Amino acid sequence: MGSLKPVGAESQESQGSGFFATRADFLINWSRKNSLWPMPLGLSCCGIELMGLLGPKFDLARFGAEAARFTPRQCDLLIVAGTLTWKMAQAARTIYDQMPDPKWVIAMGVCSSSGGMYDSYAVVQGVDSILPVDVYVPGCPPRPDAVIDALLKLQKKIEREDPLGRLVGPTVAPVGEEGTGELVFQPNHGLPKGPWDKHAHDPKSREDLGDPAPRKTEVKP
Amino acid sequence: MSETTPTNAPQAPAGPRWAAALGALPHCISNSPDGAVIEVEVAHLHAVLAALRDKAQFELCTFVTCIDHYPAEPRFALHHQLLSLANNDRVRVRCVLPGESAPTCTDLWPGASYMERECFDMFGVRFEGHRDLRRLLMPEGYEHHPLRKEFPHQGIEPDRLYREWDRKRREGWTEEA
Numbered sequence: 001m002g003s004l005k006p007v008g009a010e011s012q013e014s015q016g017s018g019f020f021a022t023r024a025d026f027l028i029n030w031s032r033k034n035s036l037w038p039m040p041l042g043l044s045c046c047g048i049e050l051m052g053l054l055g056p057k058f059d060l061a062r063f064g065a066e067a068a069r070f071t072p073r074q075c076d077l078l079i080v081a082g083t084l085t086w087k088m089a090q091a092a093r094t095i096y097d098q099m100p101d102p103k104w105v106i107a108m109g110v111c112s113s114s115g116g117m118y119d120s121y122a123v124v125q126g127v128d129s130i131l132p133v134d135v136y137v138p139g140c141p142p143r144p145d146a147v148i149d150a151l152l153k154l155q156k157k158i159e160r161e162d163p164l165g166r167l168v169g170p171t172v173a174p175v176g177e178e179g180t181g182e183l184v185f186q187p188n189h190g191l192p193k194g195p196w197d198k199h200a201h202d203p204k205s206r207e208d209l210g211d212p213a214p215r216k217t218e219v220k221p
Numbered sequence: 222m223s224e225t226t227p228t229n230a231p232q233a234p235a236g237p238r239w240a241a242a243l244g245a246l247p248h249c250i251s252n253s254p255d256g257a258v259i260e261v262e263v264a265h266l267h268a269v270l271a272a273l274r275d276k277a278q279f280e281l282c283t284f285v286t287c288i289d290h291y292p293a294e295p296r297f298a299l300h301h302q303l304l305s306l307a308n309n310d311r312v313r314v315r316c317v318l319p320g321e322s323a324p325t326c327t328d329l330w331p332g333a334s335y336m337e338r339e340c341f342d343m344f345g346v347r348f349e350g351h352r353d354l355r356r357l358l359m360p361e362g363y364e365h366h367p368l369r370k371e372f373p374h375q376g377i378e379p380d381r382l383y384r385e386w387d388r389k390r391r392e393g394w395t396e397e398a
């Protein structure tokens with residue numbers, strides 16, 4: 001069905017007393033994607049753009065994701081905005097673990113996507129080394145428009161998820177979280193529905209693509 | 222430093238204002254684009270710094286840092302930059318370290334503590350007498366000193382401490398479950 005159609009609203013008498021008929025997974029995905037609560041993890045300069053994004057000018061409220069909370073326990077969207085160092089990595093992973101399921105991650109800026117220009121001993125070469133990332137935003141820093149685009153892409157991704165897999169058992173085999181090499185059950189694990197789901201950076205399609213490409217920064221002692 | 226020298230107090234031709242404070246302490250004064258530099262040996266470093274603070278009114282230690290001249294031996298040169306607020310005057314004390322240890326100056330300027338910790342963290346210079354010589358920037362438990370010249374800029378196992386923490390955390394989870 002995939003839509004929210006009022007039933008019985010055609011006639012004037014039933015106005016206001018009609019009901020909606022839809023699919024449960026569609027309804028769950030619809031409500032999830034339109035009320036993402038971001039956890040802003042502003043680590044450096046990208047955090048400034050994130051403030052602009054949450055402010056009135058770019059107005060993330062139009063997409064239902066303006067309720068930024070500074071406690072991970074009330075959030076379901078982690079926006080990693082900035083340069084993540086290895087010293088900070090434990091804190092970032094703890095924040096991610098404290099967020100209740102289901103949860104998604106946006107890596108904002110090249111620093112959090114790949115380490116960016118900081119090809120150095122202190123910087124995590126992409127937060128996907130420690131967290132599963134859903135959407136990467138290029139740019140240094142990305143304009144707030146780019147993050148809005150990432151949010152819309154994430155909403156499209158949430159639309160394709162399988163929220164009932166938690167109740168009836170996973171419909172696809174759980175895959176390891178990127179960077180940990182362990183099998184972790186992801187309750188909001190997506191069903192691959194087409195070739196767009198097979199992306200080299202998407203940890204959820206890793207099984208089909210084989211081993212990840214070697215990192216650009218191999219450690220030479 | 223000519224732009225910071227007060228115009229009503231021209232430098233005396235007999236040498237800088239603070240030269241007398243050093244007295245008989247062995248040192249050698251040179252001029253760099255950044256102002257006067259006093260070269261001392263490590264044995265006299267603390268005495269020179271104390272004399273500059275007490276007799277020449279250098280109330281402020283702007284920074285303590287180190288330069289690695291690898292592969293030259295001895296490789297580390299310690300730099301103390303001092304500022305006199307009373308006289309609007311700066312001086313730098315340079316000291317080539319024969320080994321990897323130096324006397325602390327936190328008893329003269331307690332604020333130098335963080336700079337000495339950073340210097341220890343980045344270069345591995347041990348400050349004798351420092352009360353709390355821990356790493357400042359790199360995580361506790363890291364073994365290397367990243368600003369040494371032989372350190373590769375991509376690091377040596379930069380993720381080791383995180384991975385160890387992560388493994389412990391996951392083992393803790395499975396025990397509870």
Ligand code: SF4
Pocket residue numbers: 044045046047081082083108109110111112116139140141142
């Ligand atoms: S991507 Fe650019 S703007 Fe963003 S944190 Fe990195 S350096 Fe700063």
